[in-house]
Amino acid sequence: MVNRLTIIIGKGKHLLPIACLLILSACNYNQKMLGNKINATNESPFKEINYLALGDSYTIGEGEATPNTYPWQITKIFSNEGIKFNTKVIAKTGWTSNELLQAMSQEKIAPNSYDIASILIGVNNQYRGQSTEQFHEELIELIETTQSFLKNRNNHIVLVSIPDWGITRFGQSGKKPQDQISKEINAFNKVISNEAEIRDMPFINITDHYRVWGGNAKNMVDDGLHPSRYIYKEWAFQLSEIFRELYQL
Secondary structure (H helix, E strand, O other), rough: OOOOOOOOOOOHHHHHHHHHHHHHHHHHHHHHHHHHOOOOHHHHOOOOEEEEEEOOOHOOOOOOOHOHHHHHHHHHHHHHOOOOEEEEEEEEOOHHHHHHHHHHHHOOOOOOOOOOEEOOHHHHHHOOOOOHHHHHHHHHHHHHHHOOOOOOOOEEEEEOOOHHHHHOHHOOOOOOOHHHHHHHHHHHHHHHHHHHHHHHHEEEEOHHHHHHHOOOOOHOOOOOOOHHHHHHHHHHHHHHHHHHHOOOO
C-alpha cells in the first residue's frame, strides 16, 4: 500500500538538510512504485481532465456498485478538489485484450479526445490459456491505438498489472493449483512491465498488494472472485497519485 507522506519545510536554515533528505527519500520511493519516469506536463494547473479507463471485469467493477469502482473513485477524488474530471470506461467482464481492441474500434473515438488513459487487461487471456506472445502483440496494438486517442501521446497511458485471482475463494476452489495461477499471472505481468519500461510509461504493480489483502472476505464481492470497493479504493489512490504527477495537481 502506498504511504501518504507530508513534508513540511520550515524557514530555519537548520531544517533544510533534513527536508532535502526527506524529499530525496520520497522521490526514490515514488520511482520504485511507478517503475518508470513520469514526465509532467507544463499545462498545469488543469481545470478539466478527460480520462479513458480500459479493461475487463476489474475496470467495470463486477459485483460492485458503479460509484465504488476505481475509475469512479478517481473521478470523485478530483471532483472533490474542484477539477472537472470526465471519465469514460470501456470494459466488460470476460474480455481478453483482443476483445477490448474490437470494442474500442466500434466506439469510433475521435483522435485527441482524452488527456490520460489506463489499461488493466490480460487476466482473461491467462484464464483461457492464451500465450504471453499473443498477449504481447495485442498489448502493443492496444497501446498504440490508445495513443491515437490522447492529446499527449508520450507517456500519458498508465499500465496496470493483473491481480492474482488465485488467492481468492474462487481461485482456491478450482482445479488449477494456486502456485500455477500465480506463475502464469507473473508471466503476463512481466510482459506488461517490460512494455512500460521500453516505452517509458507509468506502470503500477497492484499485484503484490492484492496477494496480501485480496483474499480477505471484506475485500471480495459475493462471487468470491472480484475485488470490493476497499481494494478499488487503493487502486484509485495509486492511479490518482500518478495523475497528480503528470498534471502537477
